[in-house]
Structures are given as structure tokens and as C-alpha cells.
Amino acid sequence: MAKLVSKTYGDALFEVALESGQLDAYLEDVSGVRLAIKENPEFSKLMGNPRIGKEEKIKVIESIFKGKVSGELVGLLRMIVDKNHFDEVEHVLDYFVNRVKEYKKIGTAYVTTAVELSESQKIAVKERLLEITEYVNYEMHYAVDAALIGGMVIRIGDRVVDSSVRTKLYDLTRELSKIQLKAGECAS
Numbered sequence: 001m002a003k004l005v006s007k008t009y010g011d012a013l014f015e016v017a018l019e020s021g022q023l024d025a026y027l028e029d030v031s032g033v034r035l036a037i038k039e040n041p042e043f044s045k046l047m048g049n050p051r052i053g054k055e056e057k058i059k060v061i062e063s064i065f066k067g068k069v070s071g072e073l074v075g076l077l078r079m080i081v082d083k084n085h086f087d088e089v090e091h092v093l094d095y096f097v098n099r100v101k102e103y104k105k106i107g108t109a110y111v112t113t114a115v116e117l118s119e120s121q122k123i124a125v126k127e128r129l130l131e132i133t134e135y136v137n138y139e140m141h142y143a144v145d146a147a148l149i150g151g152m153v154i155r156i157g158d159r160v161v162d163s164s165v166r167t168k169l170y171d172l173t174r175e176l177s178k179i180q181l182k183a184g185e186c187a188s
Contacts, residue, residue: 005088009076010095016072017100027100029069033077034093036064047086057081107135110155114148114164129156 017026037044043064047057061077080089101108109129111117117125126138133156145153149165 006091006095009092014099105136108139112143113152
């Protein structure tokens with residue numbers, strides 16, 4: 001249900017933004033709303049409180065966002081409240097942002113290495129990803145995990161490329177155990 005809600009509302013907002021030729025403006029508005037919600041957990045508690053009526057919640061939405069973001073986005077937020085889906089609002093906004101990134105061919109890559117990469121290494125990783133994928137730009141996120149021992153793990157969407165030493169050692173151990181099992185079977 002949650003995926004259907006985020007897809008339905010996210011697609012509707014995307015289509016409006018695309019048709020109006022204001023994709024970047026909507027993206028900026030949505031990013032601002034996402035940040036406001038994230039930085040103000042009390043707001044989400046208020047919007048999720050069953051003792052507060054829809055009308056009051058809609059007034060809160062309008063008082064906070066009207067005139068600061070597009071009227072269509074305010075209308076979408078009002079509709080989400082009216083349909084009792086405010087608990088899904090972050091998923092809706094995330095879906096919209098991801099849809100815009102896909103449309104603009106902007107990938108998001110999560111790169112984990114055993115040691116911190118230098119700036120030139122980060123640039124080289126990004127350039128290589130641009131060469132081998134359909135994306136024209138990337139949002140890069142780097143992390144360090146010493147347990148990898150060496151190499152790197154790159155995650156783009158649901159694809160993972162794992163060239164870490166830890167994984168190679170794990171794979172080698174599995175192969176060796178298979179060989180030992182076969183050798184044991186032959187000896188019997």
C-alpha cells in the first residue's frame with residue numbers, strides 16, 4: 001500500500017512539474033519540504049495525532065507552506081492529509097525526487113572503501129561510473145569501513161559491485177570448503 005501511495009502521489013506531482021516546465025523549481029520546493037519535515041519531528045507528530053482533525057491539519061499545512069512552495073505542492077500536501085496518508089508523505093517526496101533524478105539521468109552512488117579516498121580518487125571513481133552507466137551525473141556518497149580490508153563496494157540503486165578483499169576472502173573460503181567436501185567424498 002505504501003508503495004502505491006508514494007507512486008500515485010509522486011507520479012502526479014512529477015507530471016504536473018513536467019507539464020508546467022518547472023521540474024527544477026518543484027524539486028527545490030520538495031527538497032525544502034523534506035528538510036522541514038526531517039528537521040521538525042514535532043511537526044510529524046502533530047500531523048499524525050488522531051485527536052487533531054483534518055481541517056486543523058490542513059490549516060497547519062497552509063500556514064507553514066503556502067506562499068513558500070508551489071500551490072500545487074501545497075495542494076498535494078492537503079490532499080495527502082485529507083486522505084489520511086500523511087504518514088507516507090516522506091515516501092511520496094522521496095519518490096518524486098528519485099523520479100526527477102531518473103528523468104534527468106542523475107544517479108546516486110554509495111561508495112564504501114577500507115580507507116578514505118583522496119579527492120583525485122573520488123573524481124576517478126565518479127568519472128569511471130559515468131563512463132560505464134547511462135547517467136550524465138552522480139550524487140556521490142562515500143563511507144569508510146575498515147572491515148573491507150581493501151577494495152571497495154559500490155551501490156547504485158539495487159545494483160552492488162563488491163570488489164572488497166573481505167568478499168574475495170569469503171568467496172575463496174567457500175570455494176576451498178567445496179573442494180574439501182569433494183575430496184572427502186572421493187576418499188569415502
